[in-house]
Amino acid sequence: MTSRAETQIMIERMMTQLLACGSLDVDADIFESGVVNSLLALQIINRLERLFNFEVDEEDLERNNFASVAKMTDFVLRKRVQSCPDHR
Amino acid sequence: MSGPSLTDDLAGEIRTRYRAYAQKFIAPKAAEADRCGRLDPEVVDALRCEGFLGAPMAQEYGGLGMDMVSYGLLNAEIGRTCSSCRTLLTVHNLVGLTLQRWGNPFIRREVLPDLSAGRKVAAIAMSESPAGSDISSMRTMLSSNGATLRLEGQKAWTSFGLLADWFLVFAQSEDGPVAVLIPADSPGLARQPMTAVTGIRGNMLAELTFQNCPVEPQQIVGKPGFGFSHISTCALDHGRYSVAWGAVGVAEACLSETVRYLSERQQFGGRMIDLPLARASLSQMMVKSRAARQLCMAAGRLRAAKSPDALLETMVAKYFAAGAAAWIANAAVRLHGARGLSCDYAVERFLRDAKAMEIIEGGEEVLELLIAAQLTSEVLGD
Numbered sequence: 001m002t003s004r005a006e007t008q009i010m011i012e013r014m015m016t017q018l019l020a021c022g023s024l025d026v027d028a029d030i031f032e033s034g035v036v037n038s039l040l041a042l043q044i045i046n047r048l049e050r051l052f053n054f055e056v057d058e059e060d061l062e063r064n065n066f067a068s069v070a071k072m073t074d075f076v077l078r079k080r081v082q083s084c085p086d087h088r
Numbered sequence: 089m090s091g092p093s094l095t096d097d098l099a100g101e102i103r104t105r106y107r108a109y110a111q112k113f114i115a116p117k118a119a120e121a122d123r124c125g126r127l128d129p130e131v132v133d134a135l136r137c138e139g140f141l142g143a144p145m146a147q148e149y150g151g152l153g154m155d156m157v158s159y160g161l162l163n164a165e166i167g168r169t170c171s172s173c174r175t176l177l178t179v180h181n182l183v184g185l186t187l188q189r190w191g192n193p194f195i196r197r198e199v200l201p202d203l204s205a206g207r208k209v210a211a212i213a214m215s216e217s218p219a220g221s222d223i224s225s226m227r228t229m230l231s232s233n234g235a236t237l238r239l240e241g242q243k244a245w246t247s248f249g250l251l252a253d254w255f256l257v258f259a260q261s262e263d264g265p266v267a268v269l270i271p272a273d274s275p276g277l278a279r280q281p282m283t284a285v286t287g288i289r290g291n292m293l294a295e296l297t298f299q300n301c302p303v304e305p306q307q308i309v310g311k312p313g314f315g316f317s318h319i320s321t322c323a324l325d326h327g328r329y330s331v332a333w334g335a336v337g338v339a340e341a342c343l344s345e346t347v348r349y350l351s352e353r354q355q356f357g358g359r360m361i362d363l364p365l366a367r368a369s370l371s372q373m374m375v376k377s378r379a380a381r382q383l384c385m386a387a388g389r390l391r392a393a394k395s396p397d398a399l400l401e402t403m404v405a406k407y408f409a410a411g412a413a414a415w416i417a418n419a420a421v422r423l424h425g426a427r428g429l430s431c432d433y434a435v436e437r438f439l440r441d442a443k444a445m446e447i448i449e450g451g452e453e454v455l456e457l458l459i460a461a462q463l464t465s466e467v468l469g470d
Binding site: 017018019020021036037038039041042043044046049050058061062063073 | 190192203244264310311313316317318320321322325394395396398399461462464465466467468
């Protein structure tokens with residue numbers, strides 16, 4: 001399992017590609033920046049699902065889960081814990 | 089049938105089967121649907137009996153669980169005979185697939201099984217008279233009045249609005265854009281037919297009016313605030329895929345009709361199909377048609393593999409296929425001469441339907457904006 005730091009790097013790389021920018025403040029709110037249109041918002045979810053092999057559910061649709069690289073990292077780590085057999 | 093992809097041989101077999109089905113059950117009623125502005129209930133029953141209403145929906149809800157490539161082939165073969173019937177597949181399944189993706193447990197339990205089995209029909213209510221592609225300017229409002237939620241507003245251009253049992257309605261709310269699922273018999277909901285349209289005339293268009301329409305929290309799809317960004321984007325993506333394949337069907341139907349016509353038509357001492365200019369036109373039509381099919385197939389395979397790239401490739405496929413179908417239908421009408429303007433020849437209907445397909449589920453200019461933005465991101469993001 002990848003560490004938090006590795007997970008964050010993967011998400012940061014994903015977001016810099018999607019936003020076509022060289023670098024990104026991991027705490028910057030991507031929705032407030034105005035660069036995220038509706039297509040990009042769904043792409044973020046699709047790519048997170050592919051990258052970390054889980055499914056984003058209806059109850060996961062919270063702005064806070066996707067607002068920044070750091071928050072996406074927290075979200076991915078929580079989803080991993082939830083999908084862990086010991087957690088069930 | 090599920091699975092990430094299909095071999096070309098199997099895709100060919102499936103296509104032959106769907107073509108035979110469409111010729112038998114859909115084609116005989118296609119001109120009538122166009123003329124009367126409604127689908128014959130027997131056609132809807134034929135779709136239902138075969139499980140095609142709900143074809144791509146999961147088997148756990150009672151759908152066929154059809155893989156995305158097969159579903160595309162189905163849209164092409166039905167679209168080849170009747171765009172109104174294909175539109176029913178489009179709107180019903182785009183709602184069903186969106187609910188399958190973002191529906192809450194109530195919706196999954198109480199609504200999805202009926203939609204998946206085709207016992208109930210669903211439609212999408214997004215456009216408004218003042219808000220087309222710019223959905224952020226829509227005025228329909230979901231507001232809370234104490235513990236009760238109420239929906240107020242008007243929707244236009246709702247395909248199969250006169251037939252649907254459920255509507256996926258998009259609105260504004262205090263918490264941002266929201267999607268709600270409204271039953272057709274809901275108090276405060278009235279529907280009026282919209283007629284005199286150019287193409288896809290059998291799709292039973294309606295204008296919907298919501299007046300103090302009660303909404304339970306469990307009717308909200310996804311979460312408030314995500315209505316446009318995630319729910320409508322998901323729905324439109326499924327719609328574009330279906331329309332793209334439908335356009336392939338129209339393009340191929342125009343080609344077949346034109347080849348048959350030119351083979352029989354005698355002009356200048358011989359068959360028209362032997363005239364060099366006719367052959368040049370046919371070649372151009374065929375190449376565009378084949379290219380459209382290949383783009384749709386590529387999008388279908390990405391969708392089957394759940395690739396994040398499927399969103400863009402579906403837009404590319406819809407953009408090209410709809411444009412190609414309109415171009416090919418226009419050429420087909422031209423090659424038919426005066427007969428191409430007669431409702432006795434199917435190409436006349438195909439041209440009107442193809443023009444509608446250029447506009448619905450993201451018109452050419454809207455898709456150009458989105459595709460160019462994606463290209464920029466791809467090039468500069470590397």
